[in-house]
Amino acid sequence: MNFIDLKSQYERIRTPMNERIQKVLDHGQYIMGPEVVELEQRLAEFVGAKHCIAASSGTDTLLIAMMAIGIKPGDEVITSPFTFIATGEMIALAGAKPVFVDIDRRTYNLDPALIEAAITPRTKAIMPVSLYGQCADMDGINAVAAKRGLPVIEDAAQSFGAYYKGKASCAVSEIGSTSFFPSKPLGCYGDGGALFTNDSALAKIMAEIRVHGQDRRYHHPRLGINGRLDTLQAAVLLGKMDIFPDEVAKRAKIGARYSELVNEAFRGIDDPQKKVTTPYLAPDCTSVYAQYTVEVPNRPKVEEGMKARGVPTAVHYPVPLHLQPVFAELGQGEGTFPISESVARRVISLPMHPYLTEDQQVAVVKALKESVLA
Known part of the structure; x- marks a missing residue:
């Protein structure tokens, strides 16, 4: 069984994918x-944002976004x-200081109620993470940010395709940043990412930063990075865009079925040492289930x-950022x-992709129950 099944996806789109790659060659x-320009147009339309800036990775897009709003040494974000190290x-x-704020126990995303107490005169931005495929509480976060005059950058590396109260992830704050890691x-089929905004001036700055701060050939009004997206990767993403809405729907169905199966498997088991917690989906939110993640007791035993x-x-992730040696x-x-x-x-x-069969899900949950109860 595959944790993620990219091969089945490729077999589904082999011919159009190969044609797009061949065109670049x-x-x-x-x-x-x-293809990069075409991709930016399609992504912006999909998200409902005025501007999309395709870039080299979902890590570089975070840096580009912060450079664009003027984050500098001594600032705080x-x-x-509880996120991947890139954030x-x-x-x-x-050059800024990451200021961590604890998460909501149910969604695993930034808790808006804790943000204000962490704001200081040096705070220059808020960067919530939309973890596991579900947006953070963006209304709550945006309200605090607006009150204090702070920009919000959504780290949507795991939530592209999800919706928050009818708005697409990446279109729920001043800047949205996502990843196209395989x-x-x-x-x-490599690294890639994108930025989204409705602010035309900001979009121009981010586009310039992406190409070494260049506004025209060999003219550099600002510092930038090499954040360009390879055309082949743009072609790959275009080859997947036609099936992406269908895959998002499949992910939602598979995620919901996982929860039903797990909850049924552990129904009636009251021992907290045998308890398994399924993902919580907030009201008016959807999830793309970048991961289908449960909580288990004695994780090492369950893993084995x-x-x-x-x-x-x-x-x-096994180690929160504040406990990482680098911080x-x-x-x-x-x-x-x-x-x-x-958490x-x-x-x-657990294994999660749009091509999981019902039988495979049953087998996964059976193995999970046996591992927890062993």
């Missing part, structure tokens, strides 16, 4: 070719400690049990963010 514009890493690489709901039964799993200088040890720390010890992700 024929015209030879391998960097920022016409508020974010979640905090880019804040630090921009395992993402919409992934290319699943492995022995031939079912791959992963942990997203030790922040002086935030065990107990600083108790919800993030508790990090319990989460485990």
Whole structure:
């Protein structure tokens, strides 16, 4: 069994995908070719944003966004400690200090009620993470940000295709940033990412930063990075766009069925040491289930049990950012963010992709129950 099945996806779109790749090979514009422009137009239309800036990765897009709004050394950016390293890493690489705020216990996303207390005169942005495929509480976060005059950058690396109260992820804040890493709901065959905004001036700045701060050939009014998207990756993403809405629908169905199966499997088991928690979907939200993640007791035992039964799993993420050695200088040890720390010890992700069969899901949940109860 595959944790993520890109092969089945490719077989579904083999012919149009190969044709798009061949077209790039024929015209030879391998960097920022016409497919990049086409992709930006399609992505902007899909999200409902005025502007899309395709870029080299979902990590680089975070840095580009912060550079565009003027984040500099000495500034602070508020974010979640329960996320992939890239979120905090880019804040630090921009010269700023990541200021962590604990998460909502049910959604695993930034808790808006805790943000205001973390704001200081040095706070220059808020960067919520839309983890596991579901948007953070963007109304709550945007309200705090508006009150304090702060821009919001949604780290939507895992939630592209999800909706929050009728609005698409990446269109629910001043800037949306996403990733097209191969395992993402919409992934290319290498690294890739994109930025979204309705602010035309901001879009222009981000587009310039992406190409070494260049506004025209060999003219550089600002510092930038090499954040360009390869044309081949744009072609791959265009090849997947036609089936993406169908895959999003399949992910929602598979995620819901997983929850039904898991809840049924553990119904009537009251022992907290045998309890499994399924994902919580907030009202008026959808999820693309970039991961289908449950909480289990004694995770090492469960991991071994699943492995022995031939079912791959992963942990997203075992160590919160404030406990990573690279951020030790922040002086935030065990107990600083108790919800993030508790969740990090319990989460485990099950196989998740649009091509999971019902029989495979049944087998996964059977293995999960046997591993937990063993």
